[in-house]
Amino acid sequence: MKQYSYGLIGNGTSAALVSHDASIDWLCMPYFDSPSVCGRVLDEGRGGYFKITGINATKISQEYVRHTAIIKTRIETADGIFDIYDYMPRFILRNNHYYCPAEIHRNIRVVAGHPKIKVELKLKPNYATAGALAKRENEHIKFITESGEYHSYYLYTDLNFDAVLDGHEITLPPSSYLVLAYHEKIRPFNADRNYTEFERTKGYWLGWVYATQTPSAYREMIIRSMITLKLLMYQRSGAVIAAPTTSLPEIIGEKRNWDYRYCWIRDASMIIELFSRVGHDRSGYRYIQFILNQMLLKHDNIAVVYGINGEKVIPERTLDHLSGYENSRPVRIGNDAYKQTQNDVYGDLLEAIYTYFAYHHKGGFHFDQELWTVVRGLANHSMQVWDKPDNGIWEYRGQTQHHVFSKMMNWVAMDRAGRIAKMIGKDNYATSCFKKADEIKKDILAKGWNPECKAFTMYYGSADADAAVLLMPHYGFLPADDERMKSTINFCYEKLMRDGFAMRYTHDDGFGKPENAFVICTFWMINSLYLIGRKEEARELFDNVLTSANHLGLFAEGYDPRQKRQTGNFPQGYSHMAFIQTALLFATDYHWGPAEIS
Template sequence: MKIERESLNYGIIGNCKSSALIKKDTSIEWCCLPQFDSDSIFCKILDEEIGGYFKIECNKTYKINQKYFRNTCVLQTNISDGENEFEVIDFMPRFKKENGKYYTPPEISRILKLKKGKPKFKVLYEPKLAFASGNTRTYKKEKFVVSIVDDKKYETLFLYTNLDKDAIINSYENELRENIYFVISYNEKINLPSMDKVFFELDQTKVYWKSWCYKTPTFQEYNNEILRSAMTLKLLNYEKTGAIIAAATTSIPESIGEVRNWDYRFCWIRDASMVIKVISKIGHTKMVKNFIDFILNIIPDKNEKLQIMYGISGEKNLTEKTLDYLSGYKNSKPVRIGNAAYLQKQNDIYGILMDAIHFQIQKYSNEDDKHEELWSIVKSIVWVVKNNWKLADKGIWEIRGDNMHFTFSK
């Protein structure tokens, strides 16, 4: 298997609390649990040597093809040498339970589904908790494989599987004779899974995403591309609060080898407002209303100025620090967590938010019961704009020098 490091060609899975990035060769190289802005459990994308990953490895004679199950965020990787063949299926459970609440545990599920023959494979399981900042120790117990890091920050990862645990600890070659499951659980021991249970959660997760897509209009042109883009935007929605993050990652550089490497796991008012306008146009009203609630909740005082960005739970202090021990994506340092841009002034955010609110009121004028609260925000925004629009700012490019006058901000 030739590993191509020249592109960011990753599949993404998620459950609207967190997500994971998976390369074509099955390597999970980025995941933060239990939520988007948590510390990572795998971050090989930011350091090839110490970042940590989870990969199913075969010899070079096997060909690999990766795609999503149609209209889902479930990733399907087919591995075959012609005579032997199996699939790696990756997903994060998300479906509605009988009580009407969504089941979104801090888990990653991985299935090896035998298609034909007796494929040989190795499990390369190297979690590195807390952004690989401490010494992660992985060892087997009776019911699971456990990984802990306790010299910096106590965290625990449990891996449940029906594969011989020694095959995971020692990475020796296996022959796939039956379907295999892996369930990663963050900080929580769970009841011992079964193959049937994992397949059930897979089917339920597929049903959820297919249902979500069914509620999306069909377009005459580029329908598949539009659906995939819409699902990706949905994955970036932290459903608990309604926040929409700019990206699932931190410190992917704007230019390889340069220093403009930012943490985008936060909610930018500008970006999220643009997303919400698109989501509103394709009819997903619940996601739109959740974001409006997020805006209402982060401005308890209607005279309070908007920050350009907030944490996914409405945090206002997003202090930035660098992780200098990580080499960065393709040696692009530094790796950052937090984002000092939260202190910046960017005058354009008000108009874009106003546009989203206006669109919301027009489209759902008979359904929305928050018009008065929204009107209070609008009046506050108008007051701020009236008194600040002529002033210099950092602009949409978030320059880290002196304030300047930008056309886009006017």
């Protein structure tokens, strides 16, 4: 099985991929969606990287420091052993301000002997369209873009500047550091400050994990997935990105390559709903504030996808000078999904708001008039579009259809808006919402059901299976023991399963027939089987899909059952969220349905 041999580090400002042999092969600074400065993952030859190599290395191992976002890479060499600790600082200052600068820390500690290294610092700013001119200064080495959009980067280190820049062999002292920062530091940086920031970052993550409500079963993998999801949350705005990468291909060598460094309302809302259930209410609150900032006026509609600072236009273009991951062209930046119509977003967002309120209404959360205006705005938009065709959850770039999942999520929108209205004493509005929900449900039951397939299918009149309809029990649209639901699950199982993994769908979507399974869809299938009583089979599939995580427990978007390898952007928030939901379903009395008010 071929996995992505990377770990993720980050701090809510940006993120980076660190390879199993201590090379930073993907780094965008200063923010998640900034141009890459290290992009070797998308072009082996010209992409740029930052590697620490052990001279005469004999063995390399890698793991996360327990319950943190710090990666430890141990390199054993003929002359000794040393550890590299890679992380991006994140901790809380005395004024409750989060310190999460755009910088990477690489701390080196000798374990035994007198090991030697060389540093390869090959920065290629602006998606490798420019080189970086190095200038030695008193406290740091400054790198400046040679052409194109201006950026500068600062390397702070207690190793010899010339040896680092020239790639000369260095015999390691007991401890040392290399810090690559986007901003020049104001205070002098030294080993003491570096050590303090390491310990404070470690303490932050240990405290955050301590506040996470997890069962004992699958605890370590759940914690790793929770930390990974946290790393996708942008500190400045509360946005949640789908993944920290672009153009890692769904199918190796083909064109299904997309930029996921943005905030899809659907993905983010599902993740925040989960966070509300496991004790992290602050993340939910910050996401709600992000939404409020996008809907400041009553005529504002919610977008399908936003930039991390709330941008509504994210034009898509290709970077034709890059060869792509394993020659999978094109490399894309931006995402034209912002132009699409995806009518499910109203239900996704109202579900997240409702769940947050349901779990935290006794903890001081105040459902104020501004949020009530947003709820009514979302519900009103849903009423206007629920019977219209759209591009659907899978973002078809061709003809729109009356997708069953989108219709169902508009039922969710009306149901949750009604529940919220009832909670705050707006009974008349609640009644009108529930009435509309009943109308939508009757329409779906009449037109979304295919009597020949004996299943709810992808869209009205379709005979194609769609993994998204497996979420009907999750949202409470139909109970899992409903005969129509059982039949739909069996139909999807027959049509979508490939070697223990589930496809989204199997028909031609304009890019050909998909060949890769989706990790999230596999977990949806496992949940469905479990809920209809096929528990042993569900657990077997669950154990199988866990093998698709890489050496650090990270899931990609997809899995190619033919080549037995991870595919798609990495790590994928959707996949980690779905794993946690399934683990909670197996290990607890996790309520698979609408949150109940306590």
